[in-house]
Amino acid sequence: MTRMDALPPELPPVLVRDAVRMALAEDLGRAGDITTLATIPPGARARAVMAARKAGTIAGLPLAAAAFAEMDPALHFQPRVADGTHVAPGAVLAVVEGPARALLAAERVALNYLGRLSGVATATAELAARIAHTRARVTCTRKTTPGLRAVEKYAVRCGGGSNHRYGLDDAILIKDNHIAVCGGVASAIARARAFAGHLVRVEVEVDTLDQLAEALDARPDVVLLDNMPPDTLRQAVAMTAGRVILEASGGVGPDTIVAIAETGVDYISSGWITHSAPVLDIGLDIAID
Amino acid sequence: MTRMDALPPELPPVLVRDAVRMALAEDLGRAGDITTLATIPPGARARAVMAARKAGTIAGLPLAAAAFAEMDPALHFQPRVADGTHVAPGAVLAVVEGPARALLAAERVALNYLGRLSGVATATAELAARIAHTRARVTCTRKTTPGLRAVEKYAVRCGGGSNHRYGLDDAILIKDNHIAVCGGVASAIARARAFAGHLVRVEVEVDTLDQLAEALDARPDVVLLDNMPPDTLRQAVAMTAGRVILEASGGVGPDTIVAIAETGVDYISSGWITHSAPVLDIGLDIAID
Amino acid sequence: MTRMDALPPELPPVLVRDAVRMALAEDLGRAGDITTLATIPPGARARAVMAARKAGTIAGLPLAAAAFAEMDPALHFQPRVADGTHVAPGAVLAVVEGPARALLAAERVALNYLGRLSGVATATAELAARIAHTRARVTCTRKTTPGLRAVEKYAVRCGGGSNHRYGLDDAILIKDNHIAVCGGVASAIARARAFAGHLVRVEVEVDTLDQLAEALDARPDVVLLDNMPPDTLRQAVAMTAGRVILEASGGVGPDTIVAIAETGVDYISSGWITHSAPVLDIGLDIAID
Amino acid sequence: MTRMDALPPELPPVLVRDAVRMALAEDLGRAGDITTLATIPPGARARAVMAARKAGTIAGLPLAAAAFAEMDPALHFQPRVADGTHVAPGAVLAVVEGPARALLAAERVALNYLGRLSGVATATAELAARIAHTRARVTCTRKTTPGLRAVEKYAVRCGGGSNHRYGLDDAILIKDNHIAVCGGVASAIARARAFAGHLVRVEVEVDTLDQLAEALDARPDVVLLDNMPPDTLRQAVAMTAGRVILEASGGVGPDTIVAIAETGVDYISSGWITHSAPVLDIGLDIAID
Amino acid sequence: MTRMDALPPELPPVLVRDAVRMALAEDLGRAGDITTLATIPPGARARAVMAARKAGTIAGLPLAAAAFAEMDPALHFQPRVADGTHVAPGAVLAVVEGPARALLAAERVALNYLGRLSGVATATAELAARIAHTRARVTCTRKTTPGLRAVEKYAVRCGGGSNHRYGLDDAILIKDNHIAVCGGVASAIARARAFAGHLVRVEVEVDTLDQLAEALDARPDVVLLDNMPPDTLRQAVAMTAGRVILEASGGVGPDTIVAIAETGVDYISSGWITHSAPVLDIGLDIAID
Amino acid sequence: MTRMDALPPELPPVLVRDAVRMALAEDLGRAGDITTLATIPPGARARAVMAARKAGTIAGLPLAAAAFAEMDPALHFQPRVADGTHVAPGAVLAVVEGPARALLAAERVALNYLGRLSGVATATAELAARIAHTRARVTCTRKTTPGLRAVEKYAVRCGGGSNHRYGLDDAILIKDNHIAVCGGVASAIARARAFAGHLVRVEVEVDTLDQLAEALDARPDVVLLDNMPPDTLRQAVAMTAGRVILEASGGVGPDTIVAIAETGVDYISSGWITHSAPVLDIGLDIAID
Numbered sequence A, B, C, D, E, F: 001m002t003r004m005d006a007l008p009p010e011l012p013p014v015l016v017r018d019a020v021r022m023a024l025a026e027d028l029g030r031a032g033d034i035t036t037l038a039t040i041p042p043g044a045r046a047r048a049v050m051a052a053r054k055a056g057t058i059a060g061l062p063l064a065a066a067a068f069a070e071m072d073p074a075l076h077f078q079p080r081v082a083d084g085t086h087v088a089p090g091a092v093l094a095v096v097e098g099p100a101r102a103l104l105a106a107e108r109v110a111l112n113y114l115g116r117l118s119g120v121a122t123a124t125a126e127l128a129a130r131i132a133h134t135r136a137r138v139t140c141t142r143k144t145t146p147g148l149r150a151v152e153k154y155a156v157r158c159g160g161g162s163n164h165r166y167g168l169d170d171a172i173l174i175k176d177n178h179i180a181v182c183g184g185v186a187s188a189i190a191r192a193r194a195f196a197g198h199l200v201r202v203e204v205e206v207d208t209l210d211q212l213a214e215a216l217d218a219r220p221d222v223v224l225l226d227n228m229p230p231d232t233l234r235q236a237v238a239m240t241a242g243r244v245i246l247e248a249s250g251g252v253g254p255d256t257i258v259a260i261a262e263t264g265v266d267y268i269s270s271g272w273i274t275h276s277a278p279v280l281d282i283g284l285d286i287a288i289d
Helices: A012-027 A036-037 A062-072 A099-130 A150-160 A175-182 A186-197 A211-220 A230-240 A257-261 B013-028 B034-039 B061-071 B101-130 B149-158 B176-183 B185-195 B209-218 B230-240 B257-261 C012-026 C033-038 C059-071 C102-129 C147-157 C176-182 C187-197 C209-217 C232-239 C255-261 D012-028 D034-039 D061-071 D101-131 D148-156 D176-182 D185-195 D209-218 D230-240 D257-261 E013-030 E034-037 E061-071 E100-130 E149-158 E176-182 E185-195 E209-218 E232-238 E257-261 F013-028 F034-039 F061-071 F098-130 F149-158 F176-182 F187-194 F209-218 F229-242 F256-263
Strands: A045-052 A076-079 A092-099 A135-139 A172-174 A202-206 A222-226 A245-249 A267-269 A282-288 B045-052 B076-079 B092-099 B137-140 B172-174 B202-206 B220-224 B245-249 B266-270 B281-289 C047-052 C076-079 C091-098 C138-139 C170-175 C202-206 C222-226 C245-249 C268-269 C284-289 D045-052 D076-079 D092-099 D136-137 D172-174 D201-206 D220-226 D245-249 D267-269 D282-288 E043-053 E077-078 E092-099 E136-137 E172-174 E202-206 E223-226 E245-249 E267-269 E282-286 F045-052 F076-079 F094-097 F135-137 F173-174 F202-206 F221-224 F243-250 F268-269 F282-289
Touching: A012 A062, A012 A099, A012 A150, A012 E013, A012 E061, A012 F149, A036 A099, A036 B172, A036 B176, A036 D245, A036 E136, A045 A099, A045 C176, A062 A076, A062 A092, A062 A099, A062 C012, A062 C138, A076 E232, A092 A099, A099 A150, A099 A257, A172 A186, A175 A186, A175 B034, A175 B101, A175 B281, A186 A211, A186 B034, A202 A211, A211 A230, A211 D034, A230 A245, A230 A257, A257 C176, A267 B220, A282 B176, B013 B061, B013 B101, B013 B149, B013 D012, B013 F013, B034 C147, B034 D101, B045 B101, B061 B076, B061 B092, B061 B101, B061 F013, B076 D185, B092 B101, B092 E267, B101 B137, B101 B149, B101 B257, B137 B209, B137 E232, B149 D045, B172 F268, B176 B185, B185 B202, B185 B209, B202 B209, B202 F173, B209 B220, B209 B230, B220 B230, B220 D185, B230 B245, B230 B257, B230 E257, B245 D034, B257 B266, C012 C147, C012 E013, C033 C102, C033 D172, C033 D176, C033 D185, C047 C102, C047 D185, C059 C076, C059 C091, C059 C102, C059 E013, C059 F061, C102 C138, C102 C255, C102 C284, C102 D176, C147 D061, C170 C187, C170 D034, C176 D034, C176 D101, C176 D282, C187 C202, C187 C209, C187 D034, C187 E257, C209 C222, C209 C232, C222 C232, C232 C245, C232 C255, C232 D201, C232 E149, C232 F173, C284 D176, D012 D101, D012 D148, D012 E185, D012 F013, D045 D101, D061 D092, D061 D101, D076 D136, D092 D101, D092 F094, D101 D136, D101 D148, D101 D257, D101 D282, D136 F149, D176 D185, D176 F076, D185 D201, D185 D209, D201 D209, D201 F034, D209 D220, D209 D230, D230 D245, D230 D257, D257 D267, E013 E061, E013 E149, E034 F149, E034 F173, E034 F176, E034 F187, E043 E100, E061 E077, E061 E092, E061 E100, E077 F282, E092 E100, E100 E136, E100 E149, E100 E282, E100 F176, E149 E202, E172 E185, E172 F034, E176 E185, E176 F034, E176 F098, E185 E202, E185 E209, E185 F034, E202 E209, E223 E232, E232 E245, E257 E267, E282 F176, F013 F061, F013 F098, F013 F149, F034 F098, F034 F187, F045 F098, F061 F076, F061 F094, F061 F098, F094 F098, F098 F135, F098 F149, F098 F256, F098 F282, F173 F187, F187 F202, F209 F221, F209 F229, F221 F229, F229 F243, F256 F268
Parallel strands: A135 A267, A172 A202, A202 A222, A222 A245, A245 A267, B137 B266, B172 B202, B202 B220, B220 B245, B245 B266, C138 C268, C170 C202, C202 C222, C222 C245, C245 C268, D136 D267, D172 D201, D201 D220, D220 D245, D245 D267, E136 E267, E172 E202, E202 E223, E223 E245, E245 E267, F135 F268, F173 F202, F202 F221, F221 F243, F243 F268
Antiparallel strands: A045 A092, A045 A282, A076 A092, B045 B092, B045 B281, B076 B092, C047 C091, C047 C284, C076 C091, D045 D092, D045 D282, D076 D092, E043 E092, E043 E282, E077 E092, F045 F094, F045 F282, F076 F094
C-alpha cells in the first residue's frame, strides 16, 4: 500500500459548523449586512460561481459550504472539485444558488476560509512536489493562526503534507530547555517515558550529532534535527540507521528543501506553510435574478 | 493637527483576554503541556527574552502579555518597546519572568499572535512608507483571518494604516450586484441612505468614470475606484474635486502603490496586508533556574 | 426616491437563533417545563392564536417564530402580519400549531420578545407619527437593555425610526469630557478624524451656539444639539445651513417632540423609546386537542 | 420575626460577572470605544460621581461596580448607598475613580443596568408602599426581559417585593390548558403532585369560586385567583380560611392594588413591574484630570 | 390517581442538544476520529444494534439519539424501548443506521451517556423496588456529577425515584450551620420564610427529636431527619402526625432502606444512586457494508 | 530512572477554572444559594476542615481550591496533603477560611469534584497496588463521564495509573470494524500509517493469536489483546518478544488483574476505574463565627 491510497482528509462536521458560526458572527456584527438589507429585496434569488483566479491546491470547500448553509439552509452549494485537488487558473470550484441576501452576506466568510486554507494547501503542495522523488514528507508545526489550528492542519493534509502534533498535549516534544533542566537528553527522555501514556510518541530535538548519539541510546520515537546543514543531516541518517524517525527543521523553504530531503530524513517540518503562506486568490461571481 | 498627533491604537482589554483564552485552550487541549509536566519541576523558575530576528513593525505585545498572565498571573511581563515601533533585527521586545512551567506552556500562543500581527503591521508600514510623500493612506479590507478581524485591524493601525469597516454592519459598501439590482448607482445610493442611520457612511464602488459621474451626483461619503489604471484615477480625482473621499483598490502592492498614491486618491485599500503578509520572525530565549 | 421605498428591516437569522436559545435556556432552567411534563401527554397537539390586545406596531415575529422552532422544529408558525405593521386591538398576529408540550414551553419566551419589541416599535411609531409633517426622523441611543441592543435597534426601525450607532465602536460621538481633554471642539474633531477610518462618521455634541460655530468650522458629519430650547435649535438650523446633519436630544417625549421637529433639525434622539417603553400587550390563546 | 428582619438580597458574584461581560462585549463591539481612544490619552485619570436625577429605589450597584472592575481592575468604585435604598433626587449613589479611558468605556453599561433595575425596584416599591397596611405582598412574574430574569427578580426584592418562580422548572403553575387536558382542577393537581418532587410547590390558577372550591379539596400550596373583582377575592379569602396561600393577578396597577390587597389575599403579582417599568434616571458626572 | 399514572419523564430537547455537543467536542478533539478517517471510506454505510449486556433500567436514549443526530443528521436512530423500561440481558435498546464514519465517531459519546444514566436509573429502581410496599419514595441529592445534574436527576425519575431540589436556588434546605447562626431552628425557618418567595419550599434538617419538635412548631414544608436509627424515625413519624413531609437520610443502601422505609417516612434520600452507581453495561454491535 | 521519579500530575489552571465555573453556575442556578442568603449575614466568616471519612487516594484538590476561589477570591484554601496521597480515615485534606456565605455556596461543587476524582484515584490505586510486583501498569479508557474526561484522566494518574488516549484524535486505535472494512489487520495498519502523522501512535486490537501474528508483521506501536485468558496472554507475550507494547483488556477487576498482569503484558486497561468507581467519602466541617 502506498501513500496514494490514503483516504482523503475530512474535518469533523461539528467543528466545521462551530468555526463557521464564529466567523459569521464576527462579520455580521450587531446589524447584519446592512448594504444588502438596504438594496436587495427579501425575495431576490442569486446564482454564484466560485472560481480560482490562480493555480493552486484547494482546501476548505466544506467550510465554504457550511458558511452558506449556516446563513440560510435554503442556499444550495454544489462543489465541483474536492479538497486536495490541484486546479488551473479559472477552474470552477463550486456553484451556489438560493436567496440573494443570504448568499451575499455569507460570501466573505466562505472566501476568507477558502482562500487562506487553499493558500496553506498550495504552499504545502509546492514543497511536497519538490521532494516527491525522496522518502521525505512535508510536515507542519504549532506555528498556526490562533483559533485555526484544526483547519490549517487539515489544509496541510489537503496539500499532501503530514501533520505534526496538534497541541501541547498529544505528543511529547523535548527541546533544549527541557533537556537542560533534566541534565541531559537521556534523562529527559526517561522522564518523558515515565510520564506519558503508551499512546504518546516522544520526540526529542537535538542540535549536534553527539546529542543524537545520546538520544538514540534512549530510544525516542522521533528525533528532530534542528538547523543542521545537509552534510550533517546525512551523517545523522547514517548514524540512525532506521532505528528512529528523523525530522529535519530550520531554514526550510522552496530553495532549500530538496537538499534537505535528499539526505534521507523522513520528515521536514515547515512553519512557513501555515504562518506565512499567501492566500490563494479565489473569486465569486454573482448574478442576481 | 497632523496625523502624527494621533494617539496610539489600543485593543479593549476584555477582547484581548477572550482572544488569548481561546488560543490557550486550543494549544493546551485536554492534557496541557505534557512535555513540560514530564520534565520541569513545579517550582522551577525561568527568565525569557523576546527579540525580533528580523527588522519590522511590532504589533501584539498586549496579547503576548495576556497569554502569559492568563496562564499564570505570577508571570511578570515587561515590554521593552510599544506596539507600533519599528525595530531592528535583534531588538529586545520584552522580558518575561516567573514559573517555568507556565512560561513554557504560554510561549507558542504569545509568539503566534505577536508574529502574525507584527507581520501585518510590517507589511502595512512598508506600503505606508512608500507613499508617505502623498496624501494617500493605506487602508485594509474584510479579507482578514476568520476570528482575528479585530486584532488584525489593530495591527494595521500599528503599522500606520487606517481601518476600513470592521464588518458588514458598520458601514455601507455598495458593489456591482447591489447596483445591478437597484437599477443604477444613484438608485442604490438613495436606497442606502433611506435605510442607514445618520451615523453610517455610504461608499459605492465604481468601475468607470461614467459611473463615478453618476455616483458624485448621488453624494455618497466615499467612492471606491476599482481596478483603474493611474491615468484614470488621476481623471477621477480631478472630476471629484474633493467632493467625496476617494479610495483606490485593485492590484495594490509594493511595486504599484506609489503610482496609485501619486494620482491624488485619499485611501488605497489592500487585502494583501492582512491575508498574505508573512509572519515577522520573533524568538524567545528562555533560561530556567 | 422617498423613505417609503426603503426595504423592510430584517434581523440576521443567526443572531435570532442565538438570542432565542439563550432565552429558552433561561426559562427552561435545569428541568424544563415541569408543569407541562406533569399534565400534558407527550403526543398531545395544540393550536394557538397570537393576538394583540391593544393597538400598536408589531416587532419581533421572527424571534417568536424562532422560539417555537428552536424548541421543536415540528411546531408550525404562520405569521399573519409582518413586523412593522400597525395593528388594531384584537388583530391576529400569528397562528402556531404542533406538539402541545413544546408550544406551551416556548410560549413565554416568544411573548416576552414580541411584547417588548412591539412596545419599542409602538413608542417609536408614536413619536414618528407626530412629526411626520417635518423633515425630522426619530432615532435611538445606546440606552438599550443589556443583551438586547441588536433586537431593540431593529424594533426601532420597525417603528419607523432610524438607528443611531450600535456601540462604542461603529461611530465617533464626541462629548463634553472628550472636548475638555482635547482643549476644544475643533481639536477633538481633528483628533477623531486622525484616528478614525474613512468609513466612520464623526458626531460632536454641543451645548451652545458658540460651540456649534466652532464645530461647523471643523466639519464633523453630525452635530448633536443637546438640551437646547426650540428657539435655539431654530437658530442652530439657520447657522448650519445644511452643512452638517443636525441631531437634537434632551427632554424628548410625545409632548415636546413636535416643537423640536418643527425647528428643522434632521434627527431627534430618544432614550425613552428603548429604556422606558411599556410592553405591548399580546396574548396567546391555546387549544389542545 | 417580621419581614423587616430579612437579610438584604444579594446576587451571586459569578452571575454578576458573566452578565457584565456580556454587556461590555455588546457595547465595545470589535473596535472598542473609538471616541475615547481618539481623544483621551492612555494615562489620563478621571473621577465620576453617579447620582440619581429622580427619586427612586436603587438596585444594581453590584452590576455597576462589576462593569467598571471588569473593564479595568484599576477603577475604584465606592458605593455611597446600598441596593434597596430609597433615595431623593440628587442623591449620590457612588463615586468611581481611575483610568479615564476605562471609566468612559464602561459608563453606559453601568448606567444601563443601574437605570433599568432601579426602575424595576422603584415600580415595585411604589406598589409595595401602597399596600403596606395589608398582609399582601407584591410579587413578580415570568414576564421579564429575555436574558435578565435573575437580575430583574433581584431588583424586585430590592424594591421590597417577593419573587415568584424563576423559570418553568422550579415550581408548578397549573393553568387553564393544563386543567383542560387533565379533565379538571383536582386531576391536574394530582398529576402535578405525582410528578413533582417534594421540594416543589404546586400552584393552580382558577377563574371562579367553583374552581377554587375544587382546588381547595386537592390541596395545592398556592391558588392563583385570576382576574377576580375585589368582592369575589374577598369571598375567596373567606372560603380558603388560610388553608392555602392566595395570589391575586390581573389588572394590577397603582390605582387598583389597594382594593385588591384589602381583600386579604397573600400575594399580588404584577407583570408591569418588570416588563413596563420606566427606567430610573441616573447620571454620571465625570471630571478628567 | 396513583403514582403509576404519572407521565414519563422527559428532558427538554434544547438541553439534550447542548449536552451532546459538549461531549462530542470533548471526544473529537481537534482532529476528529482519525482511526475511522484513516480506514473507513467516506461513502461506507453501517448498521448498529445497541443492546444491554446486563439487566437494568434504561435511561438516556434521547441523549444517545442526539449524539448520532448531531454528528450527522443522516444517521437514523430507532429506539426499541423507552427510557424507564426495565430490560433483561440481551435486550435490544435501539438500532442505528447510516454513514459508517459518523456512526463510529458518535458511538462512545452515546454509550457513555446511556451507560452512566442507565446505571443511575438501575440503582434507583433497585432501591425503589425494595420499598414498594411502603409509602416511602426514593429521592436524590445534589451529590451529582459536575455538569450532569439535569440528566442524572432525569435518570433518577426514569428509575422510579423522585427528585430533590436541582440546585441551591430552587428550594431552601436549612442545615446545622444555618441553624447555629440564626440561634435555633425556629428562627432559621422564620428567616427563610421571610426571604423566600411563596413558590419556594422550606426544608429543615434536624438531628434529634427535640429539634424536630421545635421545627414542627415553625411549620416548614419538609423536615429532613438526618442519621436517625429506625426507632427514632418511627417516633418522629408519630410526633409529626402528617403535619409536614418527612425525609430520612444517612446510611441509606440496599441493606438498610427497607427498615428505614417501614418507619413511615415519606422520602428517603440517597447520594449513592448518583455518585456511586456503577455503569450499566451496554454494547453496540456494528456491521459496515 | 524508575517510575517513582515521575513528576506529580498537574491540571492546566485554565482548564480547572473553566470546569469549576461551569459547575458553580450549574449549582447556583438563577438565584444563588437562597438558604444561605436567607440565614447567614453578609459579614459572617467561617472556617472549614475538609477530611476524608474513608481511606483512599486523593485527587482533585486544585479543583476544590478553584471552586472556593472562583466563588470569592477572599476565601483562603490551604491544602494539607497533595493530590496522589493515600490517606487514612479522618485525615485532614484542607482548611478553608473566609466569608461564610461564599464558603457555604461553593462547598458542594468542591466536594462533588473531590469525591468523584478521589474515587477514581482510589480505584486506580487499588488495582495498581495489586500488580506492583509485575511490569504491568493500569491504564484507562475513553469510558469516562461526559465533560469530565480531562479531570478523570488526571485522577487516574493521581492513582498511579497511566493514561490511554484522550480522545478520538490523539492516537489511532484500530478495532474489529476498521479491520473488517480494510480487509485485514495488515491493511488496516498500513492505511493508518499512511494517514497519521509521525507523532501519532498506532494501536490495533486483536482477538486471536493469529491476528496478533499478522499484526506484528505490520509493526503497530501497540497491540490490544482483547478478552484473552491468561494462558493466551502469556503466549502472546512470548510471540511478541518485546517488539511492540502489549495492552490487555476485558474482564479486568480487582479479582482478575493479578493473573493478567503476571502474564507479562505491559498495560492493563480498565473502564471500571472511571465509569463505575464509587465516590470517596469526604466531609467538610464548618464553623461560622
